[in-house]
Each structure stands twice: as C-alpha cells, then as structure tokens.
Amino acid sequence: MQMTLRWYGSKYDTVTLKQIRQIPGVTGVISTLYGTAPGEVWEMDDILALKKEIEDAGLELTGIESVNVHDAIKVGTPDRDKYIDNYITTLERLGQAGIHMVCYNFMPVFDWTRTELARVRPDGSTVLAYTQEAVDALKPEEMFASISSDANGAILPGWEPERMEHIKELFEMYKEVDDEKLFANLKYFLERIMPVCDKYDINMAIHPDDPAWSVFGLPRIIINKENILRMMKMVDNPHNGVTFCSGSYGTNLENDLPDMIRSLKGRIHFAHVRNLKFNSPTDFEESAHLSSDGTFDMYEIMLALYDIGFDGPIRPDHGRMIWDEVAMPGYGLYDRALGATYLNGLWEAICKSHK
Numbered sequence: 001m002q003m004t005l006r007w008y009g010s011k012y013d014t015v016t017l018k019q020i021r022q023i024p025g026v027t028g029v030i031s032t033l034y035g036t037a038p039g040e041v042w043e044m045d046d047i048l049a050l051k052k053e054i055e056d057a058g059l060e061l062t063g064i065e066s067v068n069v070h071d072a073i074k075v076g077t078p079d080r081d082k083y084i085d086n087y088i089t090t091l092e093r094l095g096q097a098g099i100h101m102v103c104y105n106f107m108p109v110f111d112w113t114r115t116e117l118a119r120v121r122p123d124g125s126t127v128l129a130y131t132q133e134a135v136d137a138l139k140p141e142e143m144f145a146s147i148s149s150d151a152n153g154a155i156l157p158g159w160e161p162e163r164m165e166h167i168k169e170l171f172e173m174y175k176e177v178d179d180e181k182l183f184a185n186l187k188y189f190l191e192r193i194m195p196v197c198d199k200y201d202i203n204m205a206i207h208p209d210d211p212a213w214s215v216f217g218l219p220r221i222i223i224n225k226e227n228i229l230r231m232m233k234m235v236d237n238p239h240n241g242v243t244f245c246s247g248s249y250g251t252n253l254e255n256d257l258p259d260m261i262r263s264l265k266g267r268i269h270f271a272h273v274r275n276l277k278f279n280s281p282t283d284f285e286e287s288a289h290l291s292s293d294g295t296f297d298m299y300e301i302m303l304a305l306y307d308i309g310f311d312g313p314i315r316p317d318h319g320r321m322i323w324d325e326v327a328m329p330g331y332g333l334y335d336r337a338l339g340a341t342y343l344n345g346l347w348e349a350i351c352k353s354h355k
C-alpha cells in the first residue's frame, strides 16, 4: 500500500505540501481540480500543473478524489451521454498524465452528511458527528445552512453553495429515481467508461454513501456487501472497483468491515481508514484512529487489507481538530498525521509478523 493524504490545493487548503512531505511514510497526495464543476472537461494544462506542483514538493499525485459525476448521469436524463463523453475525455487526459486511480461517488444530491462539524469530545478535541434524530428534524435546505455556518469558512466538497442554491430542483430531478433505477444508471455509466479505463489502466474506485442508508428519502445503493458485490458483478471488469472507506461503511454497525474487505479482493483500489465511536446505533462521532478510542478494531481492518494483497493508495481520511488548529473540519494536519503514522505502524507490524 502507499500512504497518502488528501490535499485540496494551495488555493484552498490550510495544510501545505511541505508539511505533508514531513509526515513519515506519506509519499503521495490525493487531490482534484477544485475549480471544476461536475460535467466539465478537465483541461490538460490544469492536470499537468497540479501534478507538477505536487512532484516539485517531492510527493506523487497518486490519484484523484474525485472526478464528480454530473446529476444527469445519476438521474439518467436524455442529455446524460454528453456528460459521459466529457467524463471520458477527462479520464483520457488523466490517463495520458499517468494517473491511474479515480475516486467518485454515485450519491444523489448530497455527498456525505453530518449533523455536527465540531462536537467537543472529553479531551477538548472537536470532531464531525451524526445523529439520525437531528437529520429527521431538519429539511434538506436547512441542512445546508447548518453545515456551512460551522465550516471555519471552508467550502466543503459536495456542499458547494452554487449547488445548494438548486437543492429543490435537485430533489425534483430525483423524484422518479429509486434504488433499481440508480443501479441501472450506474451500470450504463460504467459500461461506457470501461473502454477508456482499460486503455489507460485507470482504476475507478466508487466511494460508499455516507451514512450508509437513505437520508431525506433519497435512494442510496453503495451501502453494504450485498449491493457492492452486485455492482462488481454487474460490470465485471477489474477497473470497476471501490474505495473502501471504513468510516462510511462503518456507519451501519451491521456491516462487518474485515469481511467486506475480504470479499472485495482485487477490487479495492483505494482505502480510507478511520474510526468511529458510537454512542448509540444512530449517534456516532469521528474518533481518533486508535482502535481503543472508537468502535472499530483497526488492526483487523489493516490485517484484512494485508490478507487480500491490497497495494493501492490508502489515506487516514478525516481527523479530529486538535492542538488549536483551525482548518476545514476533518482535514487538519495534526490528527491526520497521527492517523497516518498509526496506520503505518500497524502495517509494519502486520508485514513483519507475516514474514
């Protein structure tokens, strides 16, 4: 595996490439072109400039998170082919630039959903948290206001203001889309992009829905082992793979994370590894990575990745806000650096004990 950190670019991120380079064992960053909107074709010059900036700092652009999928593709509207063509052109350019892993998601309207961005834990750190009760009490448009007021001035990916202005139209678009339709639209999209992925050896890595159940009555399909194996079989090509995100699949306590990993051998192209602490099955917060600080056994998760021969990029995903850092919620430097170091430690111990 290759340890990486997500980086939002010098224009948007409080963390610098120099700082990332100084985290032991982190050799790559995962980034994207934040100025682009879903459905747009990425300019080759912009891709190469991003890559050069990262390489000049002594790091590798290990993959893209994300190339976002336009709603027309998810909904399956008559103009979807135009947006898929654009997506294919972007993939072609990424392939030509030597990038071989692309994360994306197929979540309607909202990306990830949290109800608190700064819940205070007993040690004074703050973390992202979720309670179903709080979601049930909100209308979708209120959700956006509560998220954006709490974000330390950062624009959160998936919660861009331009997008949220159209939230009612977006809900209208998805009115006729149920789980089956969403599966069919995902299949259509994947079948069209697989040839360019085959040509340039691009591993597509779908990110799970977060939380892993329906919110606001919207369909959600990338939520459990059954559905993800269905998706793997539906387009049976090794380039059709997943981002295994322990913190997203883990939102549903019925998901057995190590078992899911083992069932996805050869199809996990990217891993997000973090821990959650559950206060009840519908109230969880993002804890430190350490097993004993949360609910998941992080050793078992890393062991399962080792057992399937996982060799893709991995990242510590979100971190707590600690040591008075001010940054985008979940994406400060300090706790993600601790997370990367802890995961590297587990990995080293697993590798040595299996020799």
Ligand SMILES: [Mn+2]
Residues within 6 Å of the ligand: 207, 245, 247, 248, 272, 317
């Ligand atoms: Mn994730």
